[in-house]
Amino acid sequence: MDTYFDFYVTKKQFRPGCGMIVLLCCNLPEEDPLIRLCVDMWSTQKTIYKLWEDEKTEALDLSQVFLVRLMLRMNEVGKKPPSVQTFKREDYNERTRVGG
Numbered sequence: 001m002d003t004y005f006d007f008y009v010t011k012k013q014f015r016p017g018c019g020m021i022v023l024l025c026c027n028l029p030e031e032d033p034l035i036r037l038c039v040d041m042w043s044t045q046k047t048i049y050k051l052w053e054d055e056k057t058e059a060l061d062l063s064q065v066f067l068v069r070l071m072l073r074m075n076e077v078g079k080k081p082p083s084v085q086t087f088k089r090e091d092y093n094e095r096t097r098v099g100g
Contacts, residue, residue, distance in 0.1 A: 015042070044084055
């Protein structure tokens with residue numbers, strides 16, 4: 001987790017792509033902090049509006065759970081989301097229960 005956090009949070013132009021998120025959602029439990037980091041990064045960067053051309057096909061494979069969490073988080077952060085650089089590592093150390 002620390003490696004991913006360091007890579008994605010410290011570099012403004014990098015974010016997990018659709019293919020990576022598909023792999024994570026298939027191989028990790030829903031409450032894994034790495035998936036939560038991806039949801040937070042996509043929602044604060046409004047990534048869904050900035051997909052690369054080659055990602056648009058991969059986006060069709062994103063899990064429904066990820067997409068619902070993304071929509072809810074985007075609604076929560078609103079029109080002026082915080083910067084990714086304000087994320088704190090300790091917020092992504094533990095699994096959190098999803099859906100209640």
